[in-house]
Amino acid sequence: MRLADVGTRDAQRFATSIEELDRVLGGGLVIGSVVLLGGEPGIGKSTLVLQALAATRTADRRALLVTGEESAAQVRTRADRLGRACGHVEVLAETRLEAVVGALESDPPAVCAIDSVQTLWSEDIDGTPGSVTQVRAAAAELVRLAKRTGTALVVVGQVTKEGSLAGPRLLEHLVDCVLTFEGDATGSYRVLRATKNRFGSTNETGILEMTEQGLRSVDDPSALFLGDLAGRVGACAFPAIEGSRVLVVEIQALVSPSHAESPRRQAVGVDRARLAQIVAVLARHGGIRLGDHDIFVSVAGGARALDPAADLAIALAIAGAHKRTPVDPPAAVFGELDLTGAVRAVGHFERRAHAVSGAGIDVAIGPESNGAPSVPAQWGAVVNIAGALETAFPR
Template sequence: MAKVKTRYVCHGCGYQTVKFFGRCPGCGEWGTLVEESIEEPTPGDRGWLRRAHRSEPVPITEVPAACEERWSTGFGELDRVLGGGLVPGSLVLIGGDPGIGKSTLLLQASAQIAQARGPVLYVSGEESTRQIHLRARRLKAMEPALLVLPETDLGAVERVVERIDPRCLVIDSIQTVHDPDVSSAPGSVAQVRECTGRLLRLAKERELATLIVGHVTKEGAIAGPRLLEHMVDAVVYFEGALHHTYRILRAVKNRFGSTNEIGIFEMRDGGLREVHNPSELFLPDRQIASTGSAVVAGLEGTRPILVEIQALVADSGYAVPRRTASGIDVQRVALMLAVLEKRCGLFLRNQDTYVNVAGGVRLDEPAVDLGLAVSLASSFRDRPVSPRDVYIGEVGLTGEIRTVSRIEQRLGEAVKHGFQRCIVPAGNARELHGPPGMEIIAVETVEAAFRAAFEG
């Protein structure tokens, strides 16, 4: 007979201890240990060995090569993030803030998969069939092959899967599903780990494409043990500010594709709509001839995006000036201010600095450094730059402009939106054939870039 013991389990890393600690010894986080009842098998219980699937080792040279099949979800943006589509037998975890649109995205995708591939089982532990029906009518996702099951018992879900044999399974959400054989409460570390493991086995054994929704903590990470993200094949975050209409889908783990791709959606009354040209979404409200504004050509995966960087530099009334940034790393802003003061002679040590990436998108690549530097100098000097200029380049600590990747794609995106002049690193300009209608200005230092931006 199994023994039931009380343990303290960390919700961050899954560390277990018999004593309570304010700080987890495993991951070092504070306040993550919670008390749970854990059922331990007796030493003579070896049922899991008898139930386990026995496999034989095979030489890697004798493994038959197979073409990886992918299914379209009906959303090109979602397919892009997944690496080209949904792989049969894969387990995909989708996380995001409450109300961001995770259930909306999966319900729309489920209807399109059901129409193209066959039955899809949508399991909801948070909504009734009536609620899902009302949302499906609003989203125009009324597909007969889309089957809805309001259930939290994982055993019952497995029996339904055995009976109807769906092509795709959606679990909304993993924190509401529970295994009756585990004594812990739904959403606990033990329940999330066990339920995810059973869903993983179900997906692999039946070649069942499975999508599960995961709640997030106040820090933005997916709730539950970190082991959860290691078990699944792909982890996708659905991001965006609730006061903005657009949403960004970003992969942080993908065994079947790149993690550099993003998908952009716009939330409307009728559900989510794909944004095929994101530059049009981020640039329409840009004011002409305003100081502290510069347009950069960023790259998200293989997709170039034109974004406006806004900067405000003002005299500080405090001994320590403020440094605030939204959409870009504040440490990157501090580094750029130091370069401008040391290499360009701009006295910024007593200036409050505020930087914002218009539209709420986040920029992480160093190719936007030159646009950031120009926007800071424009606000400090109170001199606008040309509204038809775009800036590309990484700024080094010695003030040099370093080369960036995929310059042709960035320039093509700029020409498409009417920009007539681009300031690029000299290293990229040596073998660069600019598109028609675009003047290319090659610079080697930040000072040269300022001369071209403010005097050209």
């Protein structure tokens, strides 16, 4: 068949109207596709799928929840808490693969969620329920089924605290889209990311808040990740590109004398290898030698700053922590640091600058080679790490 003659019904989607979920999916659930939703217990997977089913269901579009982890009565309790729309979602409490496939085949729903794939098992397959062979066979069967019936399928996969995925990792190559749901289960904010997506970008991040009435999309995520920087030592704002939006995040550093033979270098939300390089550049080109200090760098609130544009913000956070001096007035910082100590231009310059200004920060420090941004009011153009240190910590 010529490609020009191939139909494109595959691109049809059901928007879930949960804004942050749709953003990460690339617009909604795609007909006949399979989404794997992974996350630790208690993070909110069952809540998210029930809300998504309730939101996609209409008078002529059925939504089915297959529950293996919880009884129908337990799901009902959650549905009552989440709101009236959930009452229209159909529920099937079943763990036998053949029975689930039979139900989905005889009367295919438009959307279906399986919670969780680990609970499905078949007598015809070796291994105990939840074992690698069982989970893989069940997932493969579900993928074939979705393609055949056109049902948009969401499959929940449990991830254990130890990070070993007796599920999701194993299934990544089978499904169309892999979503990971992260965050501190004891806090209320959750981050949703796509690590694979055949129908959208993998750069998008969804930010949700767990409330009494379920998960709610967060409108202004920068406010979540960015604290008040005034007078704080070892903290810098950084405008991180997250798909179609810019999140202004807070990079924090702590530096303390080390008693260990090899001092600690801890990175949370930033790249470890880049951290090592930044510390070396600070020593060689910035005159800040920390060979006998432990260094901890982290991005507040579980956000990430993995792109090289974060280098300069990481460097200034570390330098400020070491000098015990806040950047004053508080500044957003961006720029890539190369091995010669030069500060290189970054992509998305104007977008970053606008996000900084939108977050209420009046000062930005960044690469001279990017030119001057239209906002914020005060622009500190720098060409190298020594100049950046002068600008951020004038004597």
